[in-house]
Amino acid sequence: MRQVIGSGTPQDKAPWREAVARILSRHGNERGELIPILQNVQAELDYLHREALEEVARALRLSMHDVYGVATFYAQFRFSPPGRHKVRACLGTACHVRGGDDVMAALERRLGIRHGETTKDGEFSLERVACMGCCALAPVMVVGDEVSGRCTPSKVDEILARYGGGD
């Protein structure tokens, strides 16, 4: 079961409204554009908050529960702010048989959170991912856009340290 919408409120009104308006004008209001719009809104705002989703629903003339229904179906969408550094550990098959669980466990220990959570200081969030397509270098973890292969619990420490985290 996935977590359903939180009502995260954006701190700063004007910039996000502008961003959403820009995205909406670029995509037009066909229903087929809904997912691309949500993807771009999330890319700009880091997560989908209620007000932004309401804007999208209005523009596409869809009901709010329709938009929520679509957004919550897909694992990609987040409804609360992620950490400044998004950490992901791969739990795909190749990574699983080569110790991906140990990498995840090391990340959870080092960050002091479980996957799906964000550290109290908002620096790191930890997610699981089904496969990054780098299975030949399993186990794999990702921080932001940086993908690292052949991970071990000690390499986890090294990588996190580069982002100022880990103890």
Add this chain to the structure above:
Amino acid sequence: MEADYWKRGAERWKALLESDVPVIYVGAASCGRAAGAAKVEEAVRAKLGDLSPTARVVEVGCIGPCCLEPLVYVQRPGKAPIVYGDQSPETVAVVLESVLSKGDLLMDKALGVLSEGAQDGIPSFYEHPMLKPQTRLVLRNCGIIDPVEIDHYFAREGYLGLKRALSMSPEEVVEEVRASGLRGRGGAGFPTSQKWTFCRKAQGDPKYLICNADEGDPGAFMNRSLLEGDPHAVLEGMLVAAYAIGASHGYIYIRDEYPLAIERLSHALQRMREHGLLGQKVMGTGFDFDITIKRGAGAFVCGEETALMASIEGRRGMPRPRPPFPAQKGLWGKPTVINNVETLGTLPNIMRMGGAAYAGRGSEKAKGTKTFSLVGKVKRTGLIEVPFGTPLRKIIFDIGGGILNDRGFKAIQSGGPSGGCIPASMVDLEVDYERLTQAGSIMGSGGLVVMDEDTCMVDVAHYFLTFTQNESCGKCSPCRIGTRRMLEILERIKKGVGEEQDMQRLTEIAQTVKDGSLCGLGQTAPNPVLTTLRYFHDEYEEHIRDGRCRAKVCKDLFHYEIDPEKCIGCQICFKKCPVSAISGKPKGAHTIDQARCVKCGLCYQSCPPKAKAVKRADNGPDEVKG
């Protein structure tokens, strides 16, 4: 002016190969990048600044042996490129210095040369044990050309297949593909020409073509590699398919975890437009076609064709019953063909060489070649391509070099969450659709995960069920509830609290889920459980009766201990232990506090080989249940 494309391409390609300055090629596909290719490339540029400022650096895709990444090829003027593997910023600087200024080719480090024959005493890279047994047709350009250079693709006879197709009637193209024996590479192996014919004959306008690049099997990356390394091959294939079925618009549905592939595709589409290969009057003919990229949003079920279409339409990605098949009623109710990336990527070869010539390879019922991602507990991991009918033994032991750390080979998993585990005893099985199905597995899209004696088969079944249960869209109850119930049973077996009847229960539920589910996800979800029950019954029994996991994977069933006789008191494990569960004095025997231990295995992995004092021991049955 169109004929100039190939001429210009050939000239630019020749200029690169015969460059009078050194050319350094860096394997910069996702796998290379994950292994650190970006830093290596930086180091290459820095070093060239000192050594040979006019030298060129070219990013190429993945040639296959991902285990050797980051790969760097060094081309000296007038010579074929020499391949060096496992490069780091430090080693690549040494390689460049030696090869370019000292004339020392570092023979012991050179993996081969990228030419047909040997050069300067270095054998051809194609003779490398990982590459030699392969037949590279779909992957022929991967790792060879610069994927952002459409000219390189032209130089390698790119778009000649399309040119030929456009000179034929659509029916003739379908006929050529029928003669090739091409079957879908996305899973089920449905004959491509047949699917196309249904769509051609269907009433409705416009018609759509969809390229399925969702690659949902977690542990497989064939489609990613092809899209990153040779995007035009897939795009050319899309044009051929669209022409054959009479489609005017195409979509590429690609998973969002593949940002580089998306970038390569967008770039390639741009080049195609500039070259009159997309839009109106493709290649100056009356054929109009355009392509849109749609990014997936993270749902495995969206690889299933009807769910995929729902997702493109902006809805929840839920499958619907078939018929009607997409070829009759597909995207927005219009006739639609959905083909996998590799199916499409094969079409240029078929159109260029002719269907009959293509059908000359492969097995009786499956023609041509298939790409596989070979991963898991095998020495050489990577992307490979072999003719259908190649025995598993050849794939695992010749191409893959055998089992990692020379452990015992236990099983190979094909087909991802929809597939099954084939035991070591069936290692001579010749891989094609029918034989894998007979063995209880499926071909799937080509993921192969090798498992050794340290892999627990109950854990593998549990792993896949966790995945499918999580990804079940919930529309039909056999899949939604059945996978949940099976997972619960597997969970208790893993914990050592399974019951005697559990195996029977699993089999019964599995059958119901198989028979009753709406789409392929549910219909195949029991396969990992059924095949492990069939071939590894004894492992289930051990878990249930003896509370024992022989592979020492199920964490409730074993513990780590230190042999006081063997411990040399080096304190390595003491320092590594993340939860301070280990105590002991330097040079004295150490002990593990079982109450604190989280079984991360760091002590076991870090104990020096000369001591080998950390052991994994079974918990007695009492300890489990208590």
